[in-house]
Amino acid sequence: MKLNIAVLPGDGIGPEVTAQAVKVLKAIAMEFNHVFTFDYGVVGASAIEKTGVALPQETIALCEKADAILFGAIGNAVYDMDPMAKIRPEQGLLGLRKTFDLYADVRPVIAYEDILDKSSLKKKQIKDTDILIYRELTSGIYFGEKTFSDDGNTATDTCQYTRFQIERIAHLAFIAAQKRKRKLTLVDKANVLASSKLWRKVIQEMAPQYPDVAVSYMYIDKAAMELAINPRQFDVILTENMFGDILSELAGVIVGSIGLLASASFSDKKAMFQPIHGAYNKASNQGIANPIAAILSAAMLLDHFELYDEASLVKEGVDKSLKLHITTPDLNTKYEHITTIKVGDFIEDFINNPDETNLN
């Protein structure tokens, strides 16, 4: 297969982890005789530095002609402390989501058997957790009208949803549930928010189309607690943009490190793959960034193009690295000095030679 991949490493640890994901994709291409080409673009704070904006036109053009986008991370503490900055790294990420209508964000949450003890939650609580979060990504309070009063003393955000926006991601979530444990939980705040009332109403109306899926409804406050008490109760979680942001980051608690959480966001035509973690500028260039979220995002890319064997091999490589404790310091307590690159190298070696890889 020929794939043209737009690579947007972004800020902070983004470039380091993305380099490992690219390395892994190259190994897969070699091993399976695919032709993957990689074109690089800037985004986020580093794009602002170079071009004055977080999402330059060239980057958009690059993504337009690509089959898929591999995204690193964006963000910078300078902007975090300057809330009123007009130009911000996040505009790079949000701009991509909007430009390419990437409405369905899929975030798997898996408690890996070999590192169950890395979680702050007790083993028995998280064992066998396997959740797929469907987060709506192009609407809600993120993209509604925002205003500041002239005196700067009143600020307003708008959260809007339409039936169309809810239905299109809900269909994907229902279909995903059908292929899994056939449970779907809608997370909303329908006891307070109009937009949540619409979500709940639409899902109630859609449910009969998927009679094999058991649908339940949970308020976001309760869902946050339940995710940390009894995550195994969930199969597919469907939710709006902001609640999905919160729940999926919270899910990092279950897997033991946010450095393991991958994601994919889809429109009907384009797909972007991205670790959930941020740019952690403080950690950059020290070789301590966990590349697994980026590598698993690359595996989701392979899955998306129905390269299932290829994706499985990557996931096996990740599993093996976890089993053998070939992991960065966020997870590793056994070996010292296992760097970002070393983890990438290990998984690359595994792909080249699945039966013989060990720590070298």
Added chain:
Amino acid sequence: MKLNIAVLPGDGIGPEVTAQAVKVLKAIAMEFNHVFTFDYGVVGASAIEKTGVALPQETIALCEKADAILFGAIGNAVYDMDPMAKIRPEQGLLGLRKTFDLYADVRPVIAYEDILDKSSLKKKQIKDTDILIYRELTSGIYFGEKTFSDDGNTATDTCQYTRFQIERIAHLAFIAAQKRKRKLTLVDKANVLASSKLWRKVIQEMAPQYPDVAVSYMYIDKAAMELAINPRQFDVILTENMFGDILSELAGVIVGSIGLLASASFSDKKAMFQPIHGAYNKASNQGIANPIAAILSAAMLLDHFELYDEASLVKEGVDKSLKLHITTPDLNTKYEHITTIKVGDFIEDFINNPDETNLN
């Protein structure tokens, strides 16, 4: 001291747990020679049944002349499954908050030494956690304009904050931090939301007035994760309405049961005290509802009227009940059949005779 307390037991387990809180307050009044009078009103689903509305005028009048409000819980699954219902139990609670301008919701999160093992989080993670959440309670997306399009296919919520609304609760949070570990964390989503940008800007501007308080800023997604990984890092958390709802319920994970979380909400003139948990209609009338959140809310009431010894005695009673495992099934693994009433009786006995109380 003379106190006239409006008691609004509400729905589900509300009446059961509130009865224990009243029992405890009566014991305190006896022991310390106070005159507490209790006037009962209806609210929530039970008020809808009786009067057609969730917050009848008589209930408002009752609260108006009271010195404080003791609130149980509201909610009912029938309404949860009917998102478009025009009349809803939540209107009782939200109506009280709005009517009495109860803008500052204070929610303590304490990891009780004697029940550390009840948490789904590991002991070492939660030990010594002592957080005070300040949640803004009368604005934000809860109270902004809400619309449905005529065809019912588009729904909109508005999240609005003014400098005034932020400053008044922030001052309370800063002052609270000064009396504690002098750390304040603002939780927002200032990388995306206009309202959060205003929050961050205002707190940045206020911080120099409280030079002894170390201020930090955290995005809500990260804060949710950090609360479940390293809760000890927090002292006072200040946040807006919706984020406060999510974080404070999530905090139930730390203390081992949401049945332990108390809260108080204040305007400049009125105060309301309320367990954080909901009405859990399924659990009602079985004697299994944990009354401690309601009882600790009553202790917050005593603290509010500067009855510090009285409040301490209640809290000691609660500590002792936890130590001796005189607790409802959500916490209890040692004794069977310890009912809601039994827990209340134990704490009442303790107040009457602090030195001699044991399980009887």
